[in-house]
Amino acid sequence: MPIRLILDFLAAVGQRAWFFGATCVAAPRALRRPALIVEQVFFVGSVSVILIGVGGLFVGLVLALQFYTALSRFGATSSLGGLVALALLRELGPVLTALLFAGRAGTSLASELGLMRATRQIDAMEVMAVDPMRRIVAPRFLAGIVSMPLLAGIFSAMGILGAYLVGVKMMGLDPGVFWSSMQHEVSFHSDFVNGLIKSAVFGAACTLIAVYEGFHARPSAEGVGQATTRSVVISSMAILALDFILTAFMY
Amino acid sequence: MGDEALIRLEDVHFGYGSHAVFSGLSMDIPKGKITAIMGPSGTGKTTLLELVTGQRHADRGEVRIHGRNLGTLSRKALFRLRREMGLLFQEGALFSDLSVFENVAFPLREHTRLSNILIHHLVLMKLEAVGLRGAALLNPSELSGGMARRVALARSIVLDPVMMFYDEPLVGLDPIAMGVILRLIVHLNKTLGMTSVIVTHDVKEVLKIADGSYIISEGRVVAQGSPSGLAQSRDPWVRQFLEGAPDGPVPFNYPARDFASDLFASGALP
DSSP: OHHHHHHHHHHHHHHHHHHHHHHHHHHHHHHTOHHHHHHHHHHHHHHHHHHHHHHHHHHHHHHHHHHHHHHHHTTOGGGHHHHHHHIIIIIIHHHHHHHHHIIIIIHHHHHHHHHHHHTTHHHHHHHTTOOHIIIIIHHHHHHHHHHHHHHHHHHHHHHHHHHHIIIIIITOOOHHHHHHHHHHHOOIIIIIIHHHHHHHHHHHHHHHHHHHHHHTOOSSHHHHHHHHHHHHHHHHHHHHHHHHHHHHHHO | OOSOEEEEEEEEEEEETTEEEEEEEEEEEETTSEEEEEOOTTSSHHHHHHHHTTSSOOSEEEEEETTEEGGGOOHHHHHHHHTTEEEEOTTOOOOTTSOHHHHHHHHHHHHOOOOHHHHHHHHHHHHHHTTOGGGTTSOGGGSOHHHHHHHHHHHHHTTOOSEEEEESTTTTOOHHHHHHHHHHHHHHHHHHOOEEEEEESOHHHHHTTOSEEEEEETTEEEEEEOHHHHHTOOOHHHHHHHHTOSSSSSOSSOSOSOHHHHHHOTTOOO
16 A cells, blocks of 8 residues: 555656646747736736735734844844844745745636636647647746746835834834844845745746646546645645755755 | 548547447548537547547547548647647637637637737637627626537637537527527538538437438447438437437446345345
8 A cells, every 4th residue: 555655646746747847848938928928927916916915014013023022132123124134035035925825826826727627728729739838837837937036025025114113113223223234134145036046936836836736637616626725735835845945055 | 421531530449447438430521521420428429529639549540630640640740730620619618718809819819920900800700600799809708608609619710620520519509509500510511611520419400411420339330321311220229319219229227236126125225
């Protein structure tokens, strides 16, 4: 029995790897039609931007409160701005954005594609001699890579705004100290750029998993539901695991 | 049928896992004619269309179109061949995120570099042909089943295919919509010279318009010929199928053990 499980697991990994490869092959040709990608960026962005903005604001508020009480014990509240910005840019921004994205945009991608499979729209496209990998999968994949860093940027910006509100407006920290500690602590390359790279990788992983699950959904109402659930579960796991791997390499 | 065959199936075997769907199916589909392929539910009529459009490949035997074996074509060559095909899905399979107009325009936008004006004209012409020019701006979700199927028909003929496949085109339609679809099939066949294949179990309706027909059952052709020839057939199987008699060579009941012992056996069923 365990051998059977291992084989099934390997087969599942292999299928996903193959799908990833096929998507990468189709991607350059999809690039020739940027309108399709822009449409998808708009779609995933418009469904998640408010969620991610509000989420970021609250995370910033909470972070500032927690850090402020901890830092005040050492009389180090002056480094609040830098600490919050580092936490957001390096870790919380990319990871929490990706988790929210998987819950919102990922599920709608998975159910959209599952529905296309169930109503035979994908078959119809194949019969019309249009490659669904190029027409449906690749534009969504590229849109994920583009939009996740943008959304993570919004998340972090809103988080910093939240920290500013708590630190400066509520706790009475000097705004100059708040901003200058941020400028002092945060480096463009090792913090900001690495955060962007992380979220681009998460964007690729999230959309690929969601699209894969939808594309291979069993063609029934049940199948679409299962594909949607699976896409969130697998994406969340993948994000956290990838985060560990990327962090280990980056810092 | 002495005419030149456009599509030829030779001794096709196909199965899903251990379940055999076709075992030695052979048929010729002549150019420019309407061929009906009939059979009881579950005889693999839809699978047959999947084989002919290259969505699936035969386990054994050959499916030839223009004399070329689909099983050995590259994906590129298969896609080129598919541009000559139109397939009307039973479900319609319209793209739910596109309007009626954009659905019909889809193959044009994907396969041609025509100007927007030309695409506009072509789409409206095809929609006019199916009587739905007025519905161009609706979304697929706003259409009735019959309308959706007519839009799907317009979409599948927009590239003027050489061959047209219809998967159960009459299922679930009211008599008027049925008449409309049948008239369209004949009209398209005559005016565009298409080779049409209709897969169906609506025997009476389709035999009115078909030039030739095949009846398949249990993986092979059990009868073939012109509609009038089939109507005079003495074969008990064909008679039962055409007349829709409940019992005959094809049993109504799924195989089971004796009714009485099933009813009175204790603890036999959960």
